[in-house]
Amino acid sequence: MKIDLTDTTASKINKALVQGRREIGSPTVGMVLTLVIVTDEENAYDAIKAAADASREHPSRTLVVIKRHARSPRDRHEARLDAEVRVGSDAGAGETVLLRLRGELTERADSVVLPLLLPDAPVVVWWPVDAPPVPAKDPLGALAQRRITDAYAVESPLRELATRAVGYTPGDTDLSWTRLxxxxxxxxxxxxxxxxxxxxxxxxxxxxxxxxxxxxxxxxxxxxxxxxxxxxxxxxxxxxxxxxxxxxxxxxxxxxxxxxxxxxxxxxxxxxxxxxxxxxxxxxxxxxxxxxxxxxxxxxxxxxxxxxxxxxxxxxxxx
Structure with missing residues (x-):
């Protein structure tokens, strides 16, 4: 089941999640964590698919943060949030919310994500491609117990690895290590x-x-x-x-x-x-x-x- 929300708020997204669960008869008690994916439109599909497959082992609420670039000076100052809520078979074994942020809201993504986190559950943030130099100091990374990056997915992997070493904080990991x-x-x-x-x-x-x-x-x-x-x-x-x-x-x-x-x-x-x-x-x-x-x-x-x-x-x- 999919619910599209245009120019919305975190409160309306939470209501859509409750509505979707009621319609398919799915409770939230089985979800064990919140997975936040920070990506772009180009890489969103593959990341969402991977998260959905992984949710069969770890049922979770997946929040996909997609920051859209401004097309004009006016767009930079116009904060807007569009969302797509997925529950049931469209979201693996959990539920998925795509959050498309525009304008000034792209700099305050944590204010959108925070009200949507599962209460009393761990938070994991994953950057499939471009990650901040110090993930723990990123506003979204600061919300998480674990922060996942992937040096293999960037243009200069070894330089990225050097950046990870300098900015390492307990809780950081990289899929280049997981592959080993x-x-x-x-x-x-x-x-x-x-x-x-x-x-x-x-x-x-x-x-x-x-x-x-x-x-x-x-x-x-x-x-x-x-x-x-x-x-x-x-x-x-x-x-x-x-x-x-x-x-x-x-x-x-x-x-x-x-x-x-x-x-x-x-x-x-x-x-x-x-x-x-x-x-x-x-x-x-x-x-x-x-x-x-x-x-x-x-x-x-x-x-x-x-x-x-x-x-x-x-x-x-x-x-």
């Missing part, structure tokens, strides 16, 4: 089995991939070893190699949803390692609302480059 969860789980399990000292690491991936940088920083923080980053055709991360005193542990995923894991002294095995959808990434992030201290440590770690001799050895091994 299967890799980190497999590598940690492999190291538990190998029981060998790691000497150096190699990460192979497409160029300018922020997940690669974060994985290298995680190695630097946890293993205290030099890390070599090798550029491949991708997609995304294609291989990780850990040189140990007992031999090389490596995971290869050149393409497709499966990877091959090799551990010294054991037969190689095939593992599922697909590139996950945005909905799956958001669903993972909504499972925890406490600060991610491991992400914070990796984000602010420095990668130690291998010596020239180690770099040559790594290059020969890759070739």
């Amino acid at each position: 969860t299967p890799w980190r789980s497999m590598l940690a399990a492999a190291l538990d089995q190998a029981r060998a000292e790691v000497i150096s690491a190699v990460v192979e991936s497409e160029a300018e991939n922020p997940s690669t940088e974060l994985l290298a920083r995680w190695f630097a923080d946890k293993l205290k070893v030099p890390v070599e980053m090798v550029v491949t055709d991708g997609p995304v991360i294609t291989a990780v190699r850990l040189r140990t005193t007992e031999g090389e542990i490596h995971i290869d995923r050149p393409e497709g949803p499966v990877a091959r894991l090799a551990i010294p002294g054991q037969p190689s095995r095939v593992l599922a390692l697909k590139v996950r959808t945005t909905a799956e990434l958001i669903a993972e992030e909504l499972r925890r609302l406490d600060p991610d201290e491991i992400y914070a440590a990796a984000l602010q770690a420095s990668v130690m480059a291998p010596t020239p001799a180690e770099a040559v050895e790594v290059t020969k091994a890759v070739e």
Whole structure:
């Protein structure tokens, strides 16, 4: 069910939500959080779809804040709010409100969002593309327990990652880190089995991939070893190699949803390692609302480059 509201207010939107729930017989007690998505028209469709899919695991009220640019000087001073309320099958397992802000209202989006938050429920803010330099100091970010950004979605991912490191506040996270969860789980399990000292690491991936940088920083923080980053055709991360005193542990995923894991002294095995959808990434992030201290440590770690001799050895091994 969809209800369109033109030149409206937060009070009228709340009334439309109550009306929609009554008509479809849907209560609010099952919703566990409010997800605020801050985006533009171009990226709104994909973000809403991902949120709707994730809501099947985390029923939520999704508020989509779309700031529209003024077309004339007069428009800049004319505050206006249009809304579209979605409940039932049109909103996944929760309810969705699209908030289109114009004029001066774009600078006071928090005043529109605040009355629409679920009472006594956590708030998560997600910027699918362009996020503020310090999300916690943004008026909308200040309302949230968790703030989600995505360095992979911007024009200069590594520069964006540097900005995230400088402006980090507990509660921040980035989908570039979330994409690493299967890799980190497999590598940690492999190291538990190998029981060998790691000497150096190699990460192979497409160029300018922020997940690669974060994985290298995680190695630097946890293993205290030099890390070599090798550029491949991708997609995304294609291989990780850990040189140990007992031999090389490596995971290869050149393409497709499966990877091959090799551990010294054991037969190689095939593992599922697909590139996950945005909905799956958001669903993972909504499972925890406490600060991610491991992400914070990796984000602010420095990668130690291998010596020239180690770099040559790594290059020969890759070739």
